[in-house]
Amino acid sequence: MALGDSQTEGLGDGDDLTGLRGWADRFADHLVRHSPGLRYANLAVRGRLAHQVRAEQLAPALALRPDLVTVVAGMNDLLRPRFDADEVAGHLEVMFAALTAGGARVATLTFPDLTRIIPVARPLSARVPALNARIRQAASRHGVTVVETVHHPVVTDPRLWTPDRLHASPLGHQRIADAMAHALGLPGSDDAWTRALPPPDTQAPGTRQAAIAELRWAATYLGPWLARRLRRRSSGDTRTAKRPRLTPVHPPSRPPTAQPDRDTPHPAKEPT
Incomplete structure (x- = not known):
């Protein structure tokens, strides 16, 4: 069972028309x-803050009596003006305690x-290590098993992220799934994800090109995200869990494959 926000829901790996996959689905395929x-059930909903994940997803998860649960939340909290690392971690700990107590x-x-x-996120630089600690x-x-993605430089390779820079690309989602399998010691897993x-096939952009790219990103993604915050709206306001019940997972005909390890275009995704 998977609890969390947009990353666990699968944004960046598929779309709302054809269906989202994401690292949790890919991990279930491995299992x-x-x-x-x-x-397998996936209760994650985009845009959810840690306290919302606790309030909306913990009780249904406990009722289903799962054997294995992933809990990933806090990134949306990190981006809010009134971020409190102790408060966010407190909500996570309540979920850790309740789920482990349930077996x-x-x-x-x-x-x-x-x-x-996201270079413009430098003012938030102290928040990530504080929450991780x-x-x-x-x-x-x-x-609780912790997947330590933060220690590996590859996790910030742009090719593992969609153009919005907040959601993993299909390749990024596969890396997260592989990291989870490795941390849990599943057969056939290793540290290749690190x-x-x-x-890349292309050269790094020059200073002027990089500046233009930053302005384009801000207009396309940051602006709409800020507008939603001002209206106190979330991209998940009308969303429900994509897989709310434990249903069978059918083995894939072959091991899931990610996109090639090179820079490929991805459909634009709106930040949550």
Whole structure:
């Protein structure tokens, strides 16, 4: 079972017309190859803050009595003006405690350095390590497995992110799924997800090109995101979980493949 926000829902990997996949679905595909009869639910909804994940998803998760649960939340909180690392980690810890007390094995992950992905986020640079430290502490108290993505430079490679820079690309989602499998010690998993991608086919943009790209990104993604914040709206206001019940996962005909390890275009996604 997967709890969380847009990253766990799968934004950046598919679309709302053809269906979202995402790292949690890819991880379930890995699991079912070793656990025939696996049933899987994904309660994640885009735009949710940590307290909303706790309020809306914890009780339904406990009612379904899962054996394995992933809990990933806090990125949306990081981007809010009134961010409180202790408060966010507190909501995560309540979920860790309740789920492990119910007999579930629980896994979570740390967050990458936002400033390597979004240069304008430098004023928020201290928030990520503060939250990551508290996630580790809460996880340690409840025997929760932590996927340490933050320690590996590849996680901020632009090719692992969609153009909005907030959601993983299909390749990025596959890397997260592989990281989760490796952290949990699943058969056939290894540390290949930590390895750097091959050099890109294109040269890095010059200073002027980079500046133009930043302005274009701000107009396309940052502006609409700020407008929603001012209106106190979220991209998930009318959304519900895509997979609210435990249903069977059918083994893929072959191991899931990500997009090639090179810079490829992705459809634009609006930040949550």
